[in-house]
Amino acid sequence: MTIDTGKLQEFLGRFIADLGATLAAGNVVIGHRLGLYQALAAGPASPEELAARTQTSPRYIAEWLGGQAAGGYVEYDQATGTYSMTEEQAFALANPDGGVYAPGAFVLALGALKAERRIADAFRTGAGLAWHEHDEDVFLGCEQFFRPGYTANLVSSWIPALHGVDGKLRAGAKVADIGCGLGASTILLACEYPNSAVIGSDYHDRSIEIARERAGDAGVAGRVSFEVASAARFSGTGYDLAATFDCLHDMGDPLAAARHIRQALTADGTWLIVEPYAGNTITDNLNPVGRMYYNGSTLLCVPNAMAQAGGYTLGAQAGEAAIRQIVTGAGFTRFRRAAETPFNLIYEARP
Numbered sequence: 125m126t127i128d129t130g131k132l133q134e135f136l137g138r139f140i141a142d143l144g145a146t147l148a149a150g151n152v153v154i155g156h157r158l159g160l161y162q163a164l165a166a167g168p169a170s171p172e173e174l175a176a177r178t179q180t181s182p183r184y185i186a187e188w189l190g191g192q193a194a195g196g197y198v199e200y201d202q203a204t205g206t207y208s209m210t211e212e213q214a215f216a217l218a219n220p221d222g223g224v225y226a227p228g229a230f231v232l233a234l235g236a237l238k239a240e241r242r243i244a245d246a247f248r249t250g251a252g253l254a255w256h257e258h259d260e261d262v263f264l265g266c267e268q269f270f271r272p273g274y275t276a277n278l279v280s281s282w283i284p285a286l287h288g289v290d291g292k293l294r295a296g297a298k299v300a301d302i303g304c305g306l307g308a309s310t311i312l313l314a315c316e317y318p319n320s321a322v323i324g325s326d327y328h329d330r331s332i333e334i335a336r337e338r339a340g341d342a343g344v345a346g347r348v349s350f351e352v353a354s355a356a357r358f359s360g361t362g363y364d365l366a367a368t369f370d371c372l373h374d375m376g377d378p379l380a381a382a383r384h385i386r387q388a389l390t391a392d393g394t395w396l397i398v399e400p401y402a403g404n405t406i407t408d409n410l411n412p413v414g415r416m417y418y419n420g421s422t423l424l425c426v427p428n429a430m431a432q433a434g435g436y437t438l439g440a441q442a443g444e445a446a447i448r449q450i451v452t453g454a455g456f457t458r459f460r461r462a463a464e465t466p467f468n469l470i471y472e473a474r475p
């Protein structure tokens with residue numbers, strides 16, 4: 125065996141960066157829970173000052189700040205012994221309602237990792253592990269990570285990219301948000317389109333319970349409603365818009381869901397399908413975004429699909445060709461990519 129020391133060094137460098145990032149994940153979530161990023165974004169601080177601002181122990185804060193600075197999540201000024209955040213760090217780490225909220229992604233990741241032993245067992249048995257069997261941080265983190273992207277894109281670019289949908293929603297339309305989770309997209313649609321009736325559904329009862337509370341908090345409880353129902357069984361017909369946000373690939377029977385959506389839409393209705401960004405081949409997905417999705421999908425999406433009847437396990441990196449096959453297989457005659465972001469592909473399907 126001949127080891128190329130240059131290649132070995134390169135690999136070990138990658139491993140150390142990954143190990144540091146893995147351990148740092150817990151500290152990002154601690155920063156999120158204790159409001160440490162928001163407090164530091166307010167202005168430069170020594171560990172003692174940040175501890176005073178957040179009513180926390182200075183010794184823990186000093187260690188936490190060292191890890192954050194080593195990872196490039198905050199800045200350190202050796203001359204003054206203070207830490208600070210750039211505008212960009214604050215944008216991604218300190219504002220849960222901004223365009224990106226990285227700590228939410230870590231809440232989701234740590235929540236998913238709590239199932240690691242059960243997933244390892246599932247590798248052996250071939251059994252599934254359903255969404256509702258995960259730690260509650262999976263549902264909460266998913267919403268915290270996805271909502272900023274929906275806030276930034278849904279009304280401003282995804283809906284306008286669909287044929288005639290924005291006008292219908294403004295005039296007053298009937299909307300089904302299927303697999304809505306905690307209702308981030310449902311509530312956003314209800315807020316933006318007050319003349320429309322939005323009905324969110326998800327098979328997971330606890331998610332729907334939280335979605336109802338959030339709709340009440342957002343003041344839209346009167347024009348949004350929720351039901352516990354699988355995508356193949358949600359109630360009602362005559363919908364002008366059906367939407368599935370990051371959930372079609374999670375389903376054991378996405379074809380049954382697509383058929384049900386098809387019959388629930390009006391003749392000129394639209395299905396908005398938001399899916400993770402993915403290429404059609406494995407090689408297309410061998411990049412940092414693909415790595416995040418393949419690994420998340422191993423813990424969440426594929427096990428959930430395997431826990432449901434239907435025989436499909438699309439996974440988060442299914443790609444456009446696989447989604448097209450489901451959609452056209454259900455009788456939709458028009459299917460196109462309407463928009464995209466670095467994390468999402470947005471498709472439009474019409475009967």
Ligand SMILES: C[S@@+](CC[C@H](N)C(=O)[O-])C[C@H]1O[C@@H](n2cnc3c(N)ncnc32)[C@H](O)[C@@H]1O
Pocket residue numbers: 255256266267270271302303304305306307308309325326327328331353354355356368369370371374375376428432
């Ligand atoms: C990744 S989460 C996305 C949640 C939400 N749409 C969002 O974007 O924040 C996937 C959601 O799909 C739901 N789900 C999984 N299988 C389902 C099915 N067969 N029918 C309805 N919902 C399903 C889960 O309960 C979960 O809320």
